[in-house]
Amino acid sequence: MTHTTDDWRGWVRHHLPKLVLSPSFAVTLFFVYGFILYTGLLSLTSSRMMPNFNLIGFENYSKLWQTLNWQVALNNLAIFGTLYIVICGLLGMFLAILLDQKIRGEGFLRPIYLYPMALSFIVTGTAWKWFLNPGLGLEKTMHEWGWTSFKFDWLINSDMAIYTVVIAAVWQSSGFVMAMFLAGLRGIDSEQVKAAQLDGASAVQTYWRIIIPQLRPVFLSAFVVLAHMAIKSYDLVVALTGGGPGNATEVPATFMYSYTFTRNQMGVGAASAMIMLMTIAAIIVPYLYAETREQRHD
Amino acid sequence: MASLEIRNVCKSYGSVDVLKSINIAINHGDFLVLVGPSGCGKSTLLSMIAGLDEITSGELVIDGEVVNDKHPSQRDIAMVFQSYALYPNMSVEKNIAFGLEMRGVPKAERDKKVESVSQMLQIGPLLKRKPAQLSGGQRQRVAMGRALVREPKIFLFDEPLSNLDAKLRVDMRTEIKKLHQRLGATIVYVTHDQIEAMTLATRIAIMKAGILQQLGTPQEVYDTPNNVFVASFMGSPSMNLIPATVVAHQNSVAARLTSPQGNELILPLPQPERYQTWIDKPVILGIRPEAITDMSSAEPNNPWVFPADCQVDVTEPTGADVYVLTTLGGKEIVARMRSNCGAVVGQKTPFAFNMAKAVLFDPQTENRI
Ligand SMILES: Nc1ncnc2c1ncn2[C@@H]1O[C@H](COP(=O)(O)OP(=O)(O)OP(=O)(O)O)[C@@H](O)[C@H]1O
Ligand SMILES: [Mg+2]
Numbered sequence: 001m002t003h004t005t006d007d008w009r010g011w012v013r014h015h016l017p018k019l020v021l022s023p024s025f026a027v028t029l030f031f032v033y034g035f036i037l038y039t040g041l042l043s044l045t046s047s048r049m050m051p052n053f054n055l056i057g058f059e060n061y062s063k064l065w066q067t068l069n070w071q072v073a074l075n076n077l078a079i080f081g082t083l084y085i086v087i088c089g090l091l092g093m094f095l096a097i098l099l100d101q102k103i104r105g106e107g108f109l110r111p112i113y114l115y116p117m118a119l120s121f122i123v124t125g126t127a128w129k130w131f132l133n134p135g136l137g138l139e140k141t142m143h144e145w146g147w148t149s150f151k152f153d154w155l156i157n158s159d160m161a162i163y164t165v166v167i168a169a170v171w172q173s174s175g176f177v178m179a180m181f182l183a184g185l186r187g188i189d190s191e192q193v194k195a196a197q198l199d200g201a202s203a204v205q206t207y208w209r210i211i212i213p214q215l216r217p218v219f220l221s222a223f224v225v226l227a228h229m230a231i232k233s234y235d236l237v238v239a240l241t242g243g244g245p246g247n248a249t250e251v252p253a254t255f256m257y258s259y260t261f262t263r264n265q266m267g268v269g270a271a272s273a274m275i276m277l278m279t280i281a282a283i284i285v286p287y288l289y290a291e292t293r294e295q296r297h298d
Numbered sequence: 299m300a301s302l303e304i305r306n307v308c309k310s311y312g313s314v315d316v317l318k319s320i321n322i323a324i325n326h327g328d329f330l331v332l333v334g335p336s337g338c339g340k341s342t343l344l345s346m347i348a349g350l351d352e353i354t355s356g357e358l359v360i361d362g363e364v365v366n367d368k369h370p371s372q373r374d375i376a377m378v379f380q381s382y383a384l385y386p387n388m389s390v391e392k393n394i395a396f397g398l399e400m401r402g403v404p405k406a407e408r409d410k411k412v413e414s415v416s417q418m419l420q421i422g423p424l425l426k427r428k429p430a431q432l433s434g435g436q437r438q439r440v441a442m443g444r445a446l447v448r449e450p451k452i453f454l455f456d457e458p459l460s461n462l463d464a465k466l467r468v469d470m471r472t473e474i475k476k477l478h479q480r481l482g483a484t485i486v487y488v489t490h491d492q493i494e495a496m497t498l499a500t501r502i503a504i505m506k507a508g509i510l511q512q513l514g515t516p517q518e519v520y521d522t523p524n525n526v527f528v529a530s531f532m533g534s535p536s537m538n539l540i541p542a543t544v545v546a547h548q549n550s551v552a553a554r555l556t557s558p559q560g561n562e563l564i565l566p567l568p569q570p571e572r573y574q575t576w577i578d579k580p581v582i583l584g585i586r587p588e589a590i591t592d593m594s595s596a597e598p599n600n601p602w603v604f605p606a607d608c609q610v611d612v613t614e615p616t617g618a619d620v621y622v623l624t625t626l627g628g629k630e631i632v633a634r635m636r637s638n639c640g641a642v643v644g645q646k647t648p649f650a651f652n653m654a655k656a657v658l659f660d661p662q663t664e665n666r667i
Pocket of ligand 2: 340341342
């Protein structure tokens with residue numbers, strides 16, 4: 001009798017981690033990889049409002065690339081992604097360098113920059129929508145203060161609306177990038193900085209020639225994080241501009257949603273989703289590969 | 299080459315006094331070694347000489363000029379750090395040339411200087427490598443090259459050999475010594491290793507808790523330590539410090555020690571006039587292990603060698619010599635004898651005390667009498 005309970009206990013102890021992990025493993029397998037495959041399959045079918053399994057080859061893809069909206073979305077992604085990554089990276093690094101000067105109140109300043117990251121993009125988008133709305137936010141305030149010629153209507157200007165998305169996204173993410181750079185800066189041996197001082201390098205030269213080159217891994221990580229956030233950005237655009245005015249701020253993610261779920265073009269939507277997946281994979285897979293290879297080297 | 303003078307230098311971090319009124323002066327071409335227990339302020343003093351740390355009070359004088367307010371880059375000082383602090387993103391060549399580049403030395407001249415320094419340090423084949431691709435000893439050489447190439451007035455070394463293995467350490471020590479002799483440079487060198495200190499230094503400064511305990515030549519520091527701390531800090535095995543009493547003895551003065559058996563041992567002291575006022579008072583007798591030998595290794599014509607039979611507690615052969623331990627004045631003491639001296643544990647053996655090398659300390663203040 002006791003013998004069998006001992007056996008049972010041993011079995012449980014041995015298998016408990018697997019038992020605990022297996023539901024989440026199954027769920028991940030099904031909802032992530034299962035649905036990737038399912039989307040891939042749908043992109044090859046003539047699904048419109050409802051999924052069907054009528055295979056039509058790569059027709060959806062060729063239709064996708066001929067869609068003007070998709071081209072606008074890609075164009076916007078190029079503008080948004082480039083500016084977002086570059087500005088966030090530079091601003092984050094700049095803030096990190098400023099904070100690294102052993103200034104007083106660092107403990108107070110650092111969270112101020114980081115808090116935006118704690119907000120969801122929906123909140124950020126809504127807040128900036130109010131702030132940038134000419135009839136509600138900045139412009140109205142300036143007019144009330146007597147600066148009546150002040151004009152800032154990017155939000156409703158179809159040429160400029162995409163830049164408001166950049167502003168809001170940079171506001172949200174640059175603190176996070178700053179934290180990454182700050183960690184990198186803190187990891188640099190302070191004796192190197194002293195050696196550079198004795199060598200006669202100015203502060204700018206020290207950063208430019210010695211410290212920033214050592215932050216390459218941080219640049220890479222920041223790039224990967226920001227790039228995939230840029231490609232999958234959906235909620236911010238929806239909350240801030242709703243893809244508008246017109247389709248001026250359409251990005252691949254909003255395109256995918258509207259074609260799949262509201263325009264009855266599920267096949268084309270699925271195809272656009274696959275393109276996004278492949279783009280992200282093209283960025284992340286080499287990164288992961290490089291990371292793991294580096295670990296094996298160490 | 300330059301002279302260096304540290305005048306009443308103090309350093310505090312907030313309410314903590316890390317350095318208390320340090321006074322050190324060295325000449326052109328001196329090799330000053332700073333030693334002391336961990337946390338006594340050696341690195342702090344070095345940083346202040348370099349200008350990397352601000353001086354709280356006092357003056358730092360290089361070549362007769364007060365340099366307190368000069369930026370590190372203008373003091374013409376080079377430093378070799380404990381971590382070497384090589385710039386990991388630059389090749390060895392660029393590392394060495396960086397200081398020259400920052401000072402606006404033209405490329406052709408830079409190349410020539412790097413070439414000659416790399417020849418001197420035998421790092422020519424490594425010039426194109428990155429620091430991560432070097433061994434510890436090679437990195438150490440590059441760090442030295444970076445300092446040498448600038449031909450500064452003063453070199454500072456902060457425990458440059460502590461990351462190396464024992465063999466390499468000895469080699470590099472010799473090389474630093476040769477380098478010093480060849481360049482005649484003024485060097486300030488921090489180390490924990492007292493063999494390094496004794497072999498390299500022309501002057502040694504011993505510090506403890508931010509206070510300078512003694513400044514002198516290695517021989518002075520070794521033979522006539524200012525206090526008990528210096529006596530026990532320098533030398534390995536360290537100086538025997540035996541509780542004793544000064545007594546009048548045959549018109550002169552002697553130290554009286556007691557063995558565990560209760561026997562008294564009277565050892566006459568040189569310079570009796572020094573100890574007149576100490577008669578019948580307790581003192582600490584300091585005598586180095588190598589001043590206590592077997593009879594046949596004792597200097598035969600030295601009138602201050604006195605024999606005494608002592609019980610052997612332990613023998614520790616080191617190959618060349620044997621350390622023989624006995625107990626005197628309630629303290630274990632070490633004598634250094636020839637390996638074939640015939641000392642047997644548990645038996646009595648004659649010990650020869652060379653009292654010319656003995657020093658006395660005040661047991662209260664622990665200063666030398
Ligand atoms: N920035 C600082 N703030 C406060 N105290 C400091 C600071 N830097 C050093 N100290 C203190 O100053 C003392 C001397 O430090 P220092 O680094 O000079 O010691 P050291 O003699 O070089 O020791 P080690 O042999 O371990 O290198 C230590 O007690 C240390 O705690
Ligand atoms: Mg130190």
